[in-house]
Amino acid sequence: MCDNIHIHGLKMPESMDEETRSQLCPVVYAVSKLGGKWKLxxxxxxxxxxxRFGELRRAIPDITQRMLTLTLRELEEDGIVNRHVFEVVPxxxxxxxxxxxxxxESVMSSLGDWGRANFAQKRNAVAQTA
Known part of the structure; x- marks a missing residue:
């Protein structure tokens, strides 16, 4: 499964032992699908x-229109996002x-929990040194 997975041109080392490879493979796969600045x-x-596209643009103000289009297209190709076109004008x-x-959803919740805890820890460390 991981033989064909590439992340930014990188590939799983062939010299890696099978046990390490089997443990790392799902992580490499997930990162290949969700990696990058905007996907998550x-x-x-x-x-x-x-x-709608415009609602996403307003919700993520730092993303460019082009990057949002590319990100949505990749997420759609990977089966993570649906694109539904309504037959109306406009x-x-x-x-x-x-x-x-x-x-x-549970992954995002756990990631948010980690981010909040880590941010609080960093903020407290900075406050103690000030």
């Missing part, structure tokens, strides 16, 4: 329900999480 932020914004497109994408 887009997923986080879609957890509560479908959003065109109406909504993005939502697939069943696979919805499976990331």
């Amino acid at each position: 932020i887009v997923v986080h914004n879609l957890i509560d329900g479908p959003l 065109p109406h497109v909504e993005y939502s999480l697939t069943e696979v994408g919805q499976g990331l």
